[in-house]
Amino acid sequence: MNTAKQYRSGLVENFDLYAPKLVDKEEYFAAGHRACQGCGEALAIRLMCKALGRDTVIVNATGCMEVISTMYPTTAWKLPWMHVAFPNAAAVASGVEAGLKVLRRKGKIKDRYVKTVGIGGDGGTVDIGLQALSGAMERGHDMLYVCFDNEAYMNTGIQRSGATPFGASTTTAPPGKASRGNRTWKKNMPEMMVAHNIPYVATACHSYPIDFMNKVKKARSIKGPSYIHCLSVCPTGWRCDSKSCIKMGRLAVETGAFPLYEVENGKYRLSADMPETLRPLEDYIKLQGRFRHLTPDEIGYFQERVKLEYKKLMTKVKSSR
Numbered sequence: 001m002n003t004a005k006q007y008r009s010g011l012v013e014n015f016d017l018y019a020p021k022l023v024d025k026e027e028y029f030a031a032g033h034r035a036c037q038g039c040g041e042a043l044a045i046r047l048m049c050k051a052l053g054r055d056t057v058i059v060n061a062t063g064c065m066e067v068i069s070t071m072y073p074t075t076a077w078k079l080p081w082m083h084v085a086f087p088n089a090a091a092v093a094s095g096v097e098a099g100l101k102v103l104r105r106k107g108k109i110k111d112r113y114v115k116t117v118g119i120g121g122d123g124g125t126v127d128i129g130l131q132a133l134s135g136a137m138e139r140g141h142d143m144l145y146v147c148f149d150n151e152a153y154m155n156t157g158i159q160r161s162g163a164t165p166f167g168a169s170t171t172t173a174p175p176g177k178a179s180r181g182n183r184t185w186k187k188n189m190p191e192m193m194v195a196h197n198i199p200y201v202a203t204a205c206h207s208y209p210i211d212f213m214n215k216v217k218k219a220r221s222i223k224g225p226s227y228i229h230c231l232s233v234c235p236t237g238w239r240c241d242s243k244s245c246i247k248m249g250r251l252a253v254e255t256g257a258f259p260l261y262e263v264e265n266g267k268y269r270l271s272a273d274m275p276e277t278l279r280p281l282e283d284y285i286k287l288q289g290r291f292r293h294l295t296p297d298e299i300g301y302f303q304e305r306v307k308l309e310y311k312k313l314m315t316k317v318k319s320s321r
Contacts (some may be wrong), residue, residue: 026078034071038233056220061125118133126187180294181294251283254275278307
């Protein structure tokens with residue numbers, strides 16, 4: 001269903017947010033960086049920056065986006081940007097937010113609302129940076145944190161992370177006689193953030209740019225902590241064609257492997273882009289080399305778990321109506 005039809009059917013609120021003329025034409029994440037061909041995370045960063053606008057400070061954990069965008073003496077960032085270590089992006093963002101609060105109190109930036117945004121990959125968010133992120137959310141800092149989830153430590157050699165899905169092949173969880181790839185289930189990081197009782201949590205994907213940018217805009221407007229978990233396709237680590245970046249993101253959503261939703265003040269709402277009927281999970285994983293070793297029984301187990309998680313999500317959505 002196109003945007004106009006969604007608006008007429010009542011599925012879309014604030015139709016003006018979808019108007020192309022309101023999308024910032026300025027690029028705050030410049031071309032010429034060193035990301036791999038078909039990198040979904042680089043596209044997601046570009047979309048996020050467009051939605052955030054100029055009055056933004058970015059605090060970036062170590063990871064792919066730090067490496068590909070700031071090779072000395074160049075930078076792809078046109079916003080104030082700070083590189084910090086793997087574990088402390090949220091802690092440093094908390095300090096930046098506190099400093100901006102002091103500047104407002106002293107009247108030095110009283111006419112400007114500058115948003116602090118912490119970003120990191122799944123490794124620097126769901127694993128190494130989890131403690132700092134949990135603390136920042138608990139303390140209620142006025143900041144947005146965005147996790148760009150490519151489902152492994154791609155920057156350092158495709159090692160498994162807490163966000164790596166079941167069965168995926170990585171360099172630290174390879175398939176073989178004694179192993180069938182990653183044996184654990186992906187951490188449900190958005191739900192962990194919901195448990196912190198923060199005002200806004202959402203999932204997003206670069207394959208749905210308007211949905212992603214609108215969620216970033218909403219999070220930016222919230223006075224308090226907010227969190228967005230963005231699936232970012234990595235053709236290199238997923239062993240798929242670079243040209244399939246957008247397709248893979250859409251298949252992740254259409255199969256329910258990565259549903260799009262938002263939780264605003266505890267109320268769950270599915271995004272308008274979610275299909276009425278989910279596609280078979282095999283449509284998604286059969287295009288990725290990291291899953292090619294899975295047996296039909298293992299694929300069936302994966303499928304049933306996806307259905308279970310989606311059913312639990314739908315229960316929460318229905319109870320929020």
